[in-house]
Amino acid sequence: MRVLKQKKKRLFEFLGKLKQSYELIAPVSKDVVRFEKIDDTGDIYLEKNSYFPLKEYFFRKEEVLFKFNGNKIIVPAPEAPARVFFGIRKCDLNAISHQDMVFMNQVNDPYYSSMRKNSFLLGYHCNTAPSPFCFCGSLELVDYSDLMFYDRGDYLLVEIGSEKGKFLAGKFREFFVETNAAITQKEKIIPRADRLDKKDISHLYDHPDWKKGVDICLSCSACTALCPTCYCFEIHDNVGTKNPKEGERKRSWSSCQVQEFTKVAGEHVFRKEREERFKHRIYHQLDYFKQKNGINLCVGCGRCIEACPTRIDFVEIINEMK
Amino acid sequence: MLTEKYSLPLENKKMPKPKLKLGFYGITGCAGCLLSVIFNEDEILDLIQLVDLKAFPFIKEVNPDEQFDYVFMEGLVADKGDLEELEKLRQNTRYIVSLGACACTGCVPAYRQFTLKENYEHLLYRKQKEVEDIQPTPIDAHVKVDYYIPGCPPDKREIVTFIKNIAIGKEPKPYENPVCVECRKNGNQCLLDLGKPCLGPITAGGCNSVCINGNFECWGCRGPTKDMNLPLMIKILKEKGFDDKFIQDRMRTFAGLKLPMLEQFFNVKVNVKC
Numbered sequence: 001m002r003v004l005k006q007k008k009k010r011l012f013e014f015l016g017k018l019k020q021s022y023e024l025i026a027p028v029s030k031d032v033v034r035f036e037k038i039d040d041t042g043d044i045y046l047e048k049n050s051y052f053p054l055k056e057y058f059f060r061k062e063e064v065l066f067k068f069n070g071n072k073i074i075v076p077a078p079e080a081p082a083r084v085f086f087g088i089r090k091c092d093l094n095a096i097s098h099q100d101m102v103f104m105n106q107v108n109d110p111y112y113s114s115m116r117k118n119s120f121l122l123g124y125h126c127n128t129a130p131s132p133f134c135f136c137g138s139l140e141l142v143d144y145s146d147l148m149f150y151d152r153g154d155y156l157l158v159e160i161g162s163e164k165g166k167f168l169a170g171k172f173r174e175f176f177v178e179t180n181a182a183i184t185q186k187e188k189i190i191p192r193a194d195r196l197d198k199k200d201i202s203h204l205y206d207h208p209d210w211k212k213g214v215d216i217c218l219s220c221s222a223c224t225a226l227c228p229t230c231y232c233f234e235i236h237d238n239v240g241t242k243n244p245k246e247g248e249r250k251r252s253w254s255s256c257q258v259q260e261f262t263k264v265a266g267e268h269v270f271r272k273e274r275e276e277r278f279k280h281r282i283y284h285q286l287d288y289f290k291q292k293n294g295i296n297l298c299v300g301c302g303r304c305i306e307a308c309p310t311r312i313d314f315v316e317i318i319n320e321m322k
Numbered sequence: 323m324l325t326e327k328y329s330l331p332l333e334n335k336k337m338p339k340p341k342l343k344l345g346f347y348g349i350t351g352c353a354g355c356l357l358s359v360i361f362n363e364d365e366i367l368d369l370i371q372l373v374d375l376k377a378f379p380f381i382k383e384v385n386p387d388e389q390f391d392y393v394f395m396e397g398l399v400a401d402k403g404d405l406e407e408l409e410k411l412r413q414n415t416r417y418i419v420s421l422g423a424c425a426c427t428g429c430v431p432a433y434r435q436f437t438l439k440e441n442y443e444h445l446l447y448r449k450q451k452e453v454e455d456i457q458p459t460p461i462d463a464h465v466k467v468d469y470y471i472p473g474c475p476p477d478k479r480e481i482v483t484f485i486k487n488i489a490i491g492k493e494p495k496p497y498e499n500p501v502c503v504e505c506r507k508n509g510n511q512c513l514l515d516l517g518k519p520c521l522g523p524i525t526a527g528g529c530n531s532v533c534i535n536g537n538f539e540c541w542g543c544r545g546p547t548k549d550m551n552l553p554l555m556i557k558i559l560k561e562k563g564f565d566d567k568f569i570q571d572r573m574r575t576f577a578g579l580k581l582p583m584l585e586q587f588f589n590v591k592v593n594v595k596c
């Protein structure tokens with residue numbers, strides 16, 4: 001892949017310039033680190049990964065699927081402005097690739113696609129794992145950015161990953177210089193990020209050690225809400241007050257950690273026990289999705305561990321399983 | 323893709339059904355829950371067109387002898403008069419909807435049951451003979467309750483949705499997820515991580531995590547979830563440095579009577595570090 005070079009101080013000039021043509025979204029450090037629309041590029045924070053994932057920009061928390069009026073159905077056509085996302089770590093780029101797989105390849109979800117369509121993904125490669133919970137190195141992650149920035153101290157190497165990336169690098173060519181440098185596969189490995197020591201957990205479903213996590217789980221759903229790959233939702237209708245024949249159908253984020261998730265007509269709950277729900281998340285992330293799609297859903301960002309009120313580290317639990 | 327042929331069940335051409343007869347009543351309480359209904363200023367006039375509103379304190383007659391489809395009951399049973407009114411309304415209606423925390427859990431007034439008599443005795447209405455004190459209790463301690471709209475005060479949007487649903491013949495569904503589900507979706511930083519004694523993980527949501535959005539921890543006003551991990555919640559609060567008395571008091575403030583098993587969990591061993 002073609003590589004360009006950029007002086008460190010040119011990076012923020014480049015982002016400032018980008019901002020004139022696009023909406024720029026990048027991590028900022030507030031109460032916690034969050035991806036937000038940038039007004040001042042000086043606010044961009046790259047020391048740690050964001051606490052909240054980027055997914056709400058594409059797979060929105062709430063989405064009106066259609067409005068109805070009597071027999072008439074109106075499907076909205078949401079449009080996102082052209083947006084540049086900067087500072088996305090490798091785990092989160094892969095999480096976007098997994099959500100693209102779910103919402104754009106397996107089905108064509110018009111809402112997700114329209115949010116995703118006009119976006120540029122600018123990655124920022126971790127020189128070392130930014131959090132003690134990271135384990136992306138234990139999973140098979142791929143390159144999935146339009147431009148990927150590798151921090152080399154006082155300069156950056158910028159790998160062009162797609163046609164869109166090539167377009168941006170061309171449009172703003174004054175901020176980059178040509179180089180012969182290349183990024184080796186070895187340089188793409190992130191140190192201190194290979195915590196998970198098992199490749200396959202399919203035979204461990206009945207292992208007694210899961211109890212270590214289940215006992216200290218509140219079924220609060222923090223893990224799935226903050227997971228960049230979780231894509232589950234529920235659907236509700238709401239009718240108008242003036243005219244109840246009018247109304248809308250909405251989808252909103254949901255979580256396999258709560259009983260409601262598997263409640264069906266007649267009030268039957270398929271995964272009533274906390275243990276089944278707890279394991280379902282981990283098995284969907286590290287087993288079921290892979291069986292179906294050939295790749296783990298989990299990207300090893302560690303957010304579900306950091307956000308968990310009792311810091312349940314399922315990686316540790318799995319590692320300790322004999 | 324959806325087409326215009328898709329037909330909604332609403333569109334059946336049968337004779338319109340008669341409107342549902344609704345009554346709102348309050349027994350011992352602060353009237354805040356009834357106000358929550360009225361606070362839907364923009365919609366209240368349209369909302370009452372969908373139903374046949376027969377009784378509402380402050381805005382309509384009382385009509386206690388009417389036959390209702392739904393009676394919305396605010397307040398808790400705290401004296402003999404409350405109980406008589408509640409029992410009579412139960413006989414005169416198909417469904418009772420428990421409106422607000424007092425009716426659903428007993429709320430703050432029921433906290434009396436967890437204190438010594440000497441702490442409140444001097445506050446009882448001794449002078450008025452017709453006020454005959456009973457232990458404060460939620461309405462489901464006395465009569466069958468069909469639906470619950472919890473909260474202190476209840477969420478005004480939830481009331482609108484409830485009424486619209488019954489008006490169009492759709493079964494109202496309670497919100498059963500813990501407060502954390504909406505809280506995390508709202509992008510809040512978890513208050514437990516900041517050392518605050520948030521009861522969100524064991525409390526039924528549906529409030530859109532309004533307290534936490536305002537940086538105030540959840541006190542459990544909507545009552546416990548069916549699926550709560552109570553021993554773990556207690557352990558977490560202990561780990562954060564709160565003592566047994568504080569934890570018990572906090573959990574009992576809004577829903578003590580719905581946590582009869584509370585004490586037995588104070589010595590349960592759970593291995594948690596947070």
Ligand code: SF4
Pocket residue numbers: 216217218219220221222223224257304307308309310311312
């Ligand atoms: S965040 Fe932790 S406590 Fe909450 S549901 Fe997930 S694993 Fe359980």
Ligand code: SF4
Pocket residue numbers: 223226227228229230285297298299300301302303304305
């Ligand atoms: S399961 Fe946890 S570690 Fe894996 S992608 Fe989701 S939040 Fe990250």
Ligand code: SF4
Pocket residue numbers: 224227229230231232254255256257280281282284285
């Ligand atoms: S089933 Fe659970 S773990 Fe899997 S995507 Fe849905 S919420 Fe996430």
Ligand code: SF4
Pocket residue numbers: 220222501502503505506510511512513514520521522523531534540
């Ligand atoms: S602040 Fe409270 S309600 Fe919100 S996630 Fe934390 S424990 Fe749950």
